[in-house]
Amino acid sequence: MTPRRLPDGFLLGCATAAHQVEGGIDNDWSRWVADHPEAINGGGDAVVAIDHYRRYREDLEQLGSMHHNAHRFSIEWARVEPEPGHFDQDALAHYADVARTCRRNGMEPVVTLQHFTLPLWLRDSGGFTAPDAPAQFARYVAGCVEALGDAVTWWVTVNEPTVVAVLGHLEGSWPPGERSLRHTFAALRGLLRMHAAGAQAISTVSARHGRPAQVSIAHHERRFVPRDPSSPVDRAVAKLPDFLFNRWFLRSCIAGRVLGPVGHGERVPGLAGSLSYLGLNHYTSEAVSLDIGAPGMLFAHHEAMPGMPLSSTGWAIDAGALRRAITDLFDEFHLPIVITENGVADDHDELRPAFLRDHLGAVVDTIADGIDVRGYLYWTAWDNFEWAEGYTQRFGLFSVDRETQERIAKPSAHLFSEICRTREVPS
Ligand code: IFM
Numbered sequence: 001m002t003p004r005r006l007p008d009g010f011l012l013g014c015a016t017a018a019h020q021v022e023g024g025i026d027n028d029w030s031r032w033v034a035d036h037p038e039a040i041n042g043g044g045d046a047v048v049a050i051d052h053y054r055r056y057r058e059d060l061e062q063l064g065s066m067h068h069n070a071h072r073f074s075i076e077w078a079r080v081e082p083e084p085g086h087f088d089q090d091a092l093a094h095y096a097d098v099a100r101t102c103r104r105n106g107m108e109p110v111v112t113l114q115h116f117t118l119p120l121w122l123r124d125s126g127g128f129t130a131p132d133a134p135a136q137f138a139r140y141v142a143g144c145v146e147a148l149g150d151a152v153t154w155w156v157t158v159n160e161p162t163v164v165a166v167l168g169h170l171e172g173s174w175p176p177g178e179r180s181l182r183h184t185f186a187a188l189r190g191l192l193r194m195h196a197a198g199a200q201a202i203s204t205v206s207a208r209h210g211r212p213a214q215v216s217i218a219h220h221e222r223r224f225v226p227r228d229p230s231s232p233v234d235r236a237v238a239k240l241p242d243f244l245f246n247r248w249f250l251r252s253c254i255a256g257r258v259l260g261p262v263g264h265g266e267r268v269p270g271l272a273g274s275l276s277y278l279g280l281n282h283y284t285s286e287a288v289s290l291d292i293g294a295p296g297m298l299f300a301h302h303e304a305m306p307g308m309p310l311s312s313t314g315w316a317i318d319a320g321a322l323r324r325a326i327t328d329l330f331d332e333f334h335l336p337i338v339i340t341e342n343g344v345a346d347d348h349d350e351l352r353p354a355f356l357r358d359h360l361g362a363v364v365d366t367i368a369d370g371i372d373v374r375g376y377l378y379w380t381a382w383d384n385f386e387w388a389e390g391y392t393q394r395f396g397l398f399s400v401d402r403e404t405q406e407r408i409a410k411p412s413a414h415l416f417s418e419i420c421r422t423r424e425v426p427s
Contacts, residue, residue, distance in 0.1 A: 003424035004364035011375025013068035017115040018076035020384040021052035027078035028123040032175035044390035064105025066417035074112035078119040092147040099151035112156040128190035134197035141198040145205040157198040160220040161191035200270035216279040218340040223321040227289035238288040281341035284315035319358035336372040343379030345393035352412035360425040
């Protein structure tokens with residue numbers, strides 16, 4: 001079979017997030033782990049993580065030498081603004097150097113401004129639901145864009161807003177450990193307003209300096225398929241989570257309003273037109289059926305898509321679902337798409353080579369269908385701190401010896417490097 005080719009200029013690299021790799025961060029997550037060690041699978045914390053804050057130069061050089069031409073990282077708000085309105089210039093200079101180091105190594109930086117974590121002062125004043133969170137976020141974002149904007153075009157305001165709202169406020173497995181639909185909706189409204197305020201700050205500062213800027217959230221799309229497609233009941237119970245989790249945030253951005261049932265159609269300043277591309281994080285598909293005993297889950301039972309191989313997280317590996325996600329999102333929103341995350345947890349690097357071939361193949365197919373897909377960022381470069389999963393889920397192209405911090409390329413790191421070099425996806 002002929003290999004499939006990715007277009008010239010297509011962004012190809014890895015995605016990371018500060019708290020998961022840097023070490024030395026004091027934020028809501030580090031306190032949550034210290035107070036609830038039992039909440040982390042296998043124990044562990046991100047006190048040292050993989051020491052990337054100190055090792056970023058060698059780490060990025062290694063990715064560049066493996067022909068990556070893009071790299072996604074996040075700025076840690078708690079480092080940059082340890083007290084409200086007080087900016088740590090060393091921290092800002094650090095992240096500006098990370099962006100420039102990406103460029104020096106041939107990689108386009110894609111920069112996330114908020115990837116799940118919050119400074120303690122914002123946590124203590126209500127987190128995502130604090131009335132002034134959007135204004136606080138806009139000030140922080142403006143500071144970051146001033147400091148990094150000469151090296152950065154691609155911005156992500158907020159990573160996976162629905163995930164952080166559901167896990168922290170509905171399921172209670174992440175900080176702040178709440179279990180309330182009312183609080184989940186309040187967090188979603190806050191995140192929507194934060195995104196709008198952040199997007200406005202990016203546009204204002206970039207325009208003042210005459211710099212181009214591309215702005216999106218990183219939207220986590222989980223494909224929900226009725227367990228029995230011929231059952232009207234399964235179809236109905238799959239629809240609500242699909243709307244709330246996969247479409248509510250994006251449709252609100254397009255409408256410029258807080259759509260129901262999360263809000264009452266209130267207009268949000270800066271929200272309409274806030275997306276210039278669509279960042280897509282995609283991992284898996286799930287079958288959904290009726291469960292009358294699960295009101296907290298909107299009466300839906302979720303299971304990994306039957307008949308698919310499973311990752312070590314138990315997620316179905318379904319490259320077709322990535323193709324359908326890209327197609328549906330493009331058909332509805334008509335925005336260029338960057339795959340800001342796609343990856344597999346795989347203890348022994350047995351599933352990952354086929355995963356990469358199949359998922360990148362699905363991306364090539366969508367491009368052949370005429371869809372404007374601009375990039376693919378594999379989650380993730382190095383095995384890292386996977387939130388409530390601790391260090392038990394290994395998504396990395398590199399393993400890390402956490403005693404010596406040695407990075408060891410897995411076979412799939414070499415396969416990915418070859419795809420980056422040739423732009424060809426083997427069949
Ligand atoms: O580790 C996370 C990342 O922070 C956000 N998207 C999903 C990844 C894997 O679970």
